[in-house]
Amino acid sequence: MARDYYGLLGVSKGASDTEIKRAYRRLARELHPDVNPDEEAQARFREISVAYEVLSDPEKRRIVDLGGDPMETASAAGNGFSGFGGLGDVFEAFFGGGTASRGPIGRVRPGSDSLLRMRLDLEECATGVTKQVTVDTAVLCDLCHGKGTHGNSTPVTCDTCGGRGEIQTVQRSLLGQVMTSRPCPVCGGVGEVIPDPCHRCGGDGRVRARRDISVKIPAGVGDGMRVRLAAQGEVGPGGGPAGDLYVEVHEKQHPTFVRDGDDLHCTISVPMVDAALGTTVTVDAILDGPTEITIPAGTQPGAITTLRGHGMPHLRSGVRGDLHAHIDVVVPTRLDNEDIELLRKFKERRTRDEAEVRSTQAPASTASGLFSRLRETFTGR
Numbered sequence: 001m002a003r004d005y006y007g008l009l010g011v012s013k014g015a016s017d018t019e020i021k022r023a024y025r026r027l028a029r030e031l032h033p034d035v036n037p038d039e040e041a042q043a044r045f046r047e048i049s050v051a052y053e054v055l056s057d058p059e060k061r062r063i064v065d066l067g068g069d070p071m072e073t074a075s076a077a078g079n080g081f082s083g084f085g086g087l088g089d090v091f092e093a094f095f096g097g098g099t100a101s102r103g104p105i106g107r108v109r110p111g112s113d114s115l116l117r118m119r120l121d122l123e124e125c126a127t128g129v130t131k132q133v134t135v136d137t138a139v140l141c142d143l144c145h146g147k148g149t150h151g152n153s154t155p156v157t158c159d160t161c162g163g164r165g166e167i168q169t170v171q172r173s174l175l176g177q178v179m180t181s182r183p184c185p186v187c188g189g190v191g192e193v194i195p196d197p198c199h200r201c202g203g204d205g206r207v208r209a210r211r212d213i214s215v216k217i218p219a220g221v222g223d224g225m226r227v228r229l230a231a232q233g234e235v236g237p238g239g240g241p242a243g244d245l246y247v248e249v250h251e252k253q254h255p256t257f258v259r260d261g262d263d264l265h266c267t268i269s270v271p272m273v274d275a276a277l278g279t280t281v282t283v284d285a286i287l288d289g290p291t292e293i294t295i296p297a298g299t300q301p302g303a304i305t306t307l308r309g310h311g312m313p314h315l316r317s318g319v320r321g322d323l324h325a326h327i328d329v330v331v332p333t334r335l336d337n338e339d340i341e342l343l344r345k346f347k348e349r350r351t352r353d354e355a356e357v358r359s360t361q362a363p364a365s366t367a368s369g370l371f372s373r374l375r376e377t378f379t380g381r
């Protein structure tokens, strides 16, 4: 259920940008944590700030007007607001000042995730593969084990901020006198400093290092899919828990096969006479090696022969898709006198075969559907 952002600000759906701004400003005057420390007011302040953030952004407002909730998609994608921290931007943009007081941040914090791209060919995507990769990442400092201190020394309270991790200043703003705060520049918001830092990591508790990791890619992966390796990302400041490492698959284009989900497509050029008389063609299929495809007598250009279960394995079930061979009939262009003689004789026998003018119709629906999908796949790369 999408949140009622208009209702939160008490404006109508047709409200102009100025009206939205005015409504937010009026409510923020009552609810800002420095004015109203009441918990309920703070919760409402967060809500109206999100509502303002959404309705002041034309793109996000459009999503709301279509019945969606842009903040939900944002958090599902992992880049939405995380608690109060994210609101700093909108508040700062609006009132030009710092955010509300939050106290010192921890020295030990979780590390960030890393992303690595891996190019695989179609065969590797089909079989799955284990590859060694070298990652340049932050690892735990083995000298201080994350403490950041040298020997037996300990961190001390920061003199500049008195341990609060932030410096407060009184500013005049739209709200009147407002207490704003910013992270302490000396301790970086931690509230303590290390007088005698570790000689290897300089107090950060982690160092950069190259590591070789073995990455197992499952059979059936496709372009753009990500494999998550838990806790193989960056170690956090102060030796905090490592983030995850994501390996994103980039599938190389195959010289023969075009992939459409678990199905594969290829084109087989068949000489005119073979299409008429029927033949077999050997295709070097993915996972199956040389595989015979029967071209029945009387095969028309654009016909599709499907080999069930000769496509890619499904990532989870392992059930294989199909291989679709699109038949292209090739008419000979270089004919010698004997060829011409034979074809004339053939024509004499086929007196009923003659050119016919018809209205243009869309090609058979399945064929056109597949071919347009193929074209999309080609142009999409």
Ligand SMILES: [Zn+2]
Pocket (backbone or CB within 6 Å): 158, 159, 160, 161, 162, 163, 165, 166, 184, 185, 186, 187, 188, 189, 190, 191, 192
């Ligand atoms: Zn400080």
Ligand SMILES: [Zn+2]
Pocket (backbone or CB within 6 Å): 141, 142, 143, 144, 145, 146, 147, 148, 149, 198, 199, 200, 201, 202, 203, 204, 205, 206
């Ligand atoms: Zn260290």
